Amino acid sequence: MGSSIPASVPTDAAALPAPTAWPRLQGRRVPWVTLAGVAFVLVLALMATAAPWLAPQDPVRQSLRGRLAPPTLEGADGRAHLLGTDHLGRDVLSRVIHGSRVSLVVGFSAVVVGGLLGSALGLLAGFGGGRLDAVIMTVADAQLAFPFVLLAIGIIAVLGPSFPTLIVVIGLSGWVSYTRILRSQVLSLRSREFVEAIRALGGSVMRVVLRHVLPNVLSSIVVVATLELARSIVLEATLSFLGLGIQPPTPSWGGMIQEGRDYLDSAWWIATCPGIVLMLTSIVVSRTGDGLRDLLDPTLRGSER
Amino acid sequence: MRGFLPFIGHRLFRALIALWLVSTVVFVVMRLSGDPVPLLLPPDAPTSEITRVRHDLGLDRPLPVQYGVFLGNIVRGDFGRSIHFRQPAFTVVRGYLVATLELGLTAFVLATLVALPVGLLSAMKRNSLLDHAAMGVALIGQSAPTFFLGILFIMLLALKADLFPTSGRGDWRNLVLPALTLGAFTMASIARLTRSAVLEVLGADYIRTARAKGVAEVWVVAKHTLKNAAIPIVTITGLQFGTLLGGAVVTETVFSWPGIGRLAVQSIYNRDYPVVQCTVFLAALMFIVINFAIDLIYGFLDPRVRAH
Numbered sequence: 019m020g021s022s023i024p025a026s027v028p029t030d031a032a033a034l035p036a037p038t039a040w041p042r043l044q045g046r047r048v049p050w051v052t053l054a055g056v057a058f059v060l061v062l063a064l065m066a067t068a069a070p071w072l073a074p075q076d077p078v079r080q081s082l083r084g085r086l087a088p089p090t091l092e093g094a095d096g097r098a099h100l101l102g103t104d105h106l107g108r109d110v111l112s113r114v115i116h117g118s119r120v121s122l123v124v125g126f127s128a129v130v131v132g133g134l135l136g137s138a139l140g141l142l143a144g145f146g147g148g149r150l151d152a153v154i155m156t157v158a159d160a161q162l163a164f165p166f167v168l169l170a171i172g173i174i175a176v177l178g179p180s181f182p183t184l185i186v187v188i189g190l191s192g193w194v195s196y197t198r199i200l201r202s203q204v205l206s207l208r209s210r211e212f213v214e215a216i217r218a219l220g221g222s223v224m225r226v227v228l229r230h231v232l233p234n235v236l237s238s239i240v241v242v243a244t245l246e247l248a249r250s251i252v253l254e255a256t257l258s259f260l261g262l263g264i265q266p267p268t269p270s271w272g273g274m275i276q277e278g279r280d281y282l283d284s285a286w287w288i289a290t291c292p293g294i295v296l297m298l299t300s301i302v303v304s305r306t307g308d309g310l311r312d313l314l315d316p317t318l319r320g321s322e323r
Numbered sequence: 324m325r326g327f328l329p330f331i332g333h334r335l336f337r338a339l340i341a342l343w344l345v346s347t348v349v350f351v352v353m354r355l356s357g358d359p360v361p362l363l364l365p366p367d368a369p370t371s372e373i374t375r376v377r378h379d380l381g382l383d384r385p386l387p388v389q390y391g392v393f394l395g396n397i398v399r400g401d402f403g404r405s406i407h408f409r410q411p412a413f414t415v416v417r418g419y420l421v422a423t424l425e426l427g428l429t430a431f432v433l434a435t436l437v438a439l440p441v442g443l444l445s446a447m448k449r450n451s452l453l454d455h456a457a458m459g460v461a462l463i464g465q466s467a468p469t470f471f472l473g474i475l476f477i478m479l480l481a482l483k484a485d486l487f488p489t490s491g492r493g494d495w496r497n498l499v500l501p502a503l504t505l506g507a508f509t510m511a512s513i514a515r516l517t518r519s520a521v522l523e524v525l526g527a528d529y530i531r532t533a534r535a536k537g538v539a540e541v542w543v544v545a546k547h548t549l550k551n552a553a554i555p556i557v558t559i560t561g562l563q564f565g566t567l568l569g570g571a572v573v574t575e576t577v578f579s580w581p582g583i584g585r586l587a588v589q590s591i592y593n594r595d596y597p598v599v600q601c602t603v604f605l606a607a608l609m610f611i612v613i614n615f616a617i618d619l620i621y622g623f624l625d626p627r628v629r630a631h
Contacts, residue, residue: 156337156340156341156344157344159337159340159341160340160341160344160345160348166569167569167572167573168569168572168587168599168602168603168606169348169352169603171572171587171588171591172349172352172591172599173352248466252466252468255468255470255471256468256469256470256573259470259573260573260576260588272470275470275471275474279474282474282477282478282482283482286478289471289474289478290475290478293468293471293474293475296468296471297463297466297467297468297471300466300467300468301462301463301466301467304465304466305462305466
């Protein structure tokens, strides 16, 4: 087989073009829903960055005279509270705006942690094969078998709740999907003739990974990362709701919902406002992930047509 | 049937490995989380008393020995004595298990009973108002955070409309809101998957053939479509059951439902290791057994699976 390849063939990918997914994005019309979703995330990121300037008031400033005030233009303290105040008289709108910081910082960082770990393990499993592959995939199965919220609670109870702990725990919960995708991609490429040719001509495994595997899976990784972002944000809020996330007085959406739980009857806005923003974020981000998937990688499509 | 026994053997082996990994992780995490003895005794307890309790609980032995004892006991179904309840951990967990099973099964049955017909109808009336409405609701159900969904239900259906109680366990009315909350994600996933599985089958050549030869539409759906759409639906349904067990932790906390999810959260706060270990182990065991069963069903439905 090697004899059919002339010695002068450059080892460059140009001679043996690997199919890339990105150009297809240009070929196809991006639906407006997906565009709107991307815009939504950008606006949210902007809101988180500019929170101190955007928020009308200090999110931790208490005012016992203006407690539990419904949405109003002029509260007991003479200020406007567009989304009312909570049980300590703090402005709910300001807290919702500041709360986006926790959600986005933890969400994005957790996606990076999970993505790096999962991709590395996927490459290892795919190229290593044999026992290494079996071990990694068995651990992946075991992880899926685990009621993960319980493990997260256990770990956080040990290490104490903090930004780094949350990021690592949530990141660790999401590595499996990346590993699966990279592994299957490596497996399907590994035995292809052009890879054998590269190896035979002295190209390193690293070269195969960088020039052929990664470009092929980049779009899948982007899609998984978007869906993981939605999951991470919800998981962070869930942990904060259980009292294991970012601790008060730092505002986080999950924590605010927990605080508002005792006032559902008398002051519905405390839990409802952050809850609706959280729900909207989760829905929009995962919808955008679905949209990107349909655009970039129709083969991943499983749950919808 | 050739190749089926090795297939079962392989799956069984993987299931056992997964169980072992789960129990090991539980052991490590729980032992890392600190000494429970100070929580058990009054703050002014003498050192001799602390030493005695540590010895009684086996906490003074080297970790590898504790681990060995732990694994050996698990195999015999012995999870140790609850530090908080002062009775065997398994007995404690068993007392709470019924409530979780009641909630989980209700949620699962409710989800399936609603989702299958909705998914089927959506596929058959594709792009109709019903299809769009159902899939819109399903999308929300799939991405809404479980705990906030629970809060919304409490606010709208329990407090405003006063249809159901806000929390606790009792008659069927106590069950409705927690089951809806817990089942929402499952319901949405199964509905969407059923729709796409049915759509895929409806486009197949043999359906056109069946129609062309004059088979009644009801029969086309009942005999040709449902049977062939079943494989992906069965798979996802099994996986969903595992998600349900995990979701029980949050749902039980929101609704103060006395099940093993809430027990586990409280036991972690109490540093009651044996109960946590027992809960997590049983939850993982249930999930693994269910998936093993799904694998078997899958192997029967689709002979191609066995080859891998």
